[in-house]
Structure formats: C-alpha cells, structure tokens
Amino acid sequence: MSKKEKILLRATIAFAAMFALAPVANAMHIMEGYLPAAFCVAWGVVCLPFLVTGFISLKKKLNENRKSITLIAMSGAFIFVISSLKIPSVTGSCSHMTGTGLGAILFGPAAVSVLGIIVLLFQAVLLAHGGLTTLGANTFSMAVAGPLLSFGIYKLCSKCKVNRKTAVFLAAFLGDLFTYCVTSIQLAVAYPSEAGGVAASAVKFLGVFAPTQLPLAVIEGILTVVIVIGLETYAKPELKAIGFLKGAK
C-alpha cells in the first residue's frame, strides 16, 4: 500500500470506530411495501427516460458487436455479486457495497441504469433487499442518481487532471453518499414530519441512517480504489475492451 492509502485507511478506521454501534448496515434499499402507491408509480415514471436512454444505448452497442451481450451480462452479474458479498468492517457488522460507483466508472451511467434495474430486481426477489413496489424509487436512487453523479465526478476529475485514484475514490464515495441522501429525501417526501414538514423529515431520515451509511461510503470508496488498482495492474486488455483506460498504454 502506498503512503497515501495508509493515511486514508487510518482515517477510515478512526471514522468507522466512531460509529461502532451500528449492528447491520445494508445498502439503503427502501423495503417492500414501505412507500405509498402514488410514490411508487411516480418514481418509476421518473426513471423511465433514463432507462429508455440506457436501453437504446445497449441496443446500439449490441448492433455494433453482438458479442458484447455476454460482456454486458457478466458486468451485471458482477455488480450483483460484489454488492451481495459481505464487506470487511471494523465492528464485525454485516454490510454490503452498492457497487454503483464502480459500475458507473467502468461501464458508464447509461448501461448501469438498465443493469441496475435488473440487479435491483434480483436483489429484491433473491435477497429481499428492496422490493417490487419500491423498485422505481430504488432504481432512481441507486441506478440513476448515484451512478450519474459518480460518473460526472469521475469525468470532471479526469478533465482537471486529478490523480486517478483520488478521482475514483471521490466518485465512489460521493456517489454512495448521494444515493443515501436521495433515498432519505424520497422517504421524507412520502412521509413529511408532523412538525416541520418535508425538510424536517429529511433531516430525521438522514440522521437515522447516517451512522450506518457514512462509514459505509468511505469503505466503499476505498474498496473501489483497490479494485481499480487491481484491474489496472492485471486486466489492462479487458479494461480497454469496455472503453475504460482510453489513452493508457
């Protein structure tokens, strides 16, 4: 590990130890049946344009090269597997990555939106993370909003010539945080507080989930950096095949 990584790691450990109480920290999937029907439909509709864009771009990719279907499917399965594995944590609690930042950086936000809804559907049916009625809301926060921000930050950082590891960390970390904020706001809009309305409610939801989500976002950022370092070391040809690492040798 480089010196910078070491510093980063120590900071995380200190940070995560502060929240050592958190018992189980799943990624922030809104559970089945938790949102009112009108909101389920509304979030689904909001996702539609992104899904259609993603769908068209996938279709175009497949028309250019039919062979990429297995590659796309493998990427989807990879996102599912990486987000269903228990990640290391200081407290021995059980938490999972969202994988959205990594997916957005590697495959682009358009592909991730379609892969994301499929992965979320599987997570709901196979693992009961999230649900069928809340699929729209979860898709918006985890497969649209988070990845879009991650991708934007990553591109912005590469434009500003920020070092790649920092860019990857920021993209994954902020993408994760953004997902958590969006989910809190989704819950707050559905259940405004009796005292103070939507804004107060959003603060409450943010506060309640902060102890689990903040350390998780840091760990997710670090893991994403380590994964990208590993890929750059061992999988350059594969990375070029998916369009990551364009100019690199």
Place this chain on the structure above:
Amino acid sequence: MIAADKLCYRSKLRYVNAGEKFWFSVLTMLFLILSRSLSMAVLVLLVNGLLTVKNGGIGLGSYLRLLSVPLVFLILSTLAVVVNVSKVPLDAYAVPVGAFYITGSRESLLFGMQLIGTAMASVSCLYFLSLHTTMTDILGVLEGLHCPRLLTELMLLIYRFIFVLMDTASAILISQKARLGHRNFKTSIRSFGWMGAGLLMKAFQRSNALYDAMESRCYAGSIRVLREQRSVKPGEVGAIVCFELLLLGMTIGRKL
C-alpha cells in the same frame, strides 16, 4: 448460497402455475399499500405464513429468519416517522430536551404501527413469490407481459452468471482466508479489493469463452428455453380471486 433460490426448488408449490403466484403476490401487495390497514396486514401475514410453511414445506425457522432481513431498515425508518423534534409537545408523548421536545402524536404512532404491519405483510408477499417460483418461471411471466426481449434475455444471462461468479468469488475468498488474507481490517480491505479485481477479470475472460460456446451452438440473440407448461387450475384461481375481492372490499371499506 442464496437462500431464497435454493428453497424455491424444494418448495411444494413450485409446480403451481407461475402466473397465479405472480398475480396473487402483486395484487395483495397493491391492496396492502393502498389500504395501510393493520387488520389486512395480519390477515395477509397469516395466509402467506400458512401457505409458505404448511403448503410450501419451507421450514418455519428459515422463513422467520428470511422475514427478519429488512428489519433494521424498518425499525430505523419508522423511528424517523414516529419521533419528532419540535417546540410544541404533541399528544402521545413528549420528552423535554432544552428548549425543544422529542415528541410524537397518537396519530403518528398509529400510522407507524400500520406502516410496520403492512410493510412486513408486503415482504411476506414478496417471499411468497420468490420462495415458490423459480427465476426462470418469473422470467416466463415477464415475457408474457411483453417485457422487451433484450431485457429478459439479459436477465436470463445475468441470472446464470451470478452463480458462476458467486462460486469464483467464494473460492477466492476461501483461499485468501487460508492465507490469512482476512486477518484484520486492513488486510481484509485489501483482499476484498483484489478479489473484486480478480473476479471482474475472470468474468470478462469467461464472457468471451461463453459467447464462443453459445455461438457454436447456433446462438442468434436469444436462448429459447422450453417452458414447462403448468396448467391454470380453476380452483386455485377461484380462491385467489375471492381472496383479492375480500382485500378489495377491505380497501374500499377503509376509504369510505
């Protein structure tokens, strides 16, 4: 590895027509979130529990363990609904903290209970679908609903690949553990990251080989699976329709 997927192949309700199970789960869920009625939630929980444990032959212990998966989310977010910080105390309870009160109204407490009840009942509906229906059958239902071909095709492939990659990932994790790769937090972060990188690399290499294998067997954009046709049984459909009508009645009764 994935409990729900293992159990659904053993379920005694596996060979019931998938459409029946799908619509039963989805409609019941819909009525639950439309009505937010506690009595309906209790009814649905009982019916689903009975169907799953008695008719489906899933062990009660593993069913309860599965039901507890979303509990943390449920508790935390309901806490956020029920607890308020305000300058004026509300009617159910109020704990003064400085100039403010940690407080809540009776209405919101009742609403919190309804939320917990209906959410848990909805989860039991989700499990009714996933513990008794194999993923290929669910995909069949989606195809019947005119879900785009590309999507169902991708879902079929992703579903298969998940297990391939899960195997690889657990093999890598076991060998890392055997070499003390998960000795402490620092090493486990590093090991997990390298496992991720290795996994993606393996996935890409496999995907090439897989496509070649599929193409040599005449793959042209879709894998055609011979679906086992399970006939729709009028008795079952009748029972489902009656049950849903009852729920519809309860929903309308509550809104009046």
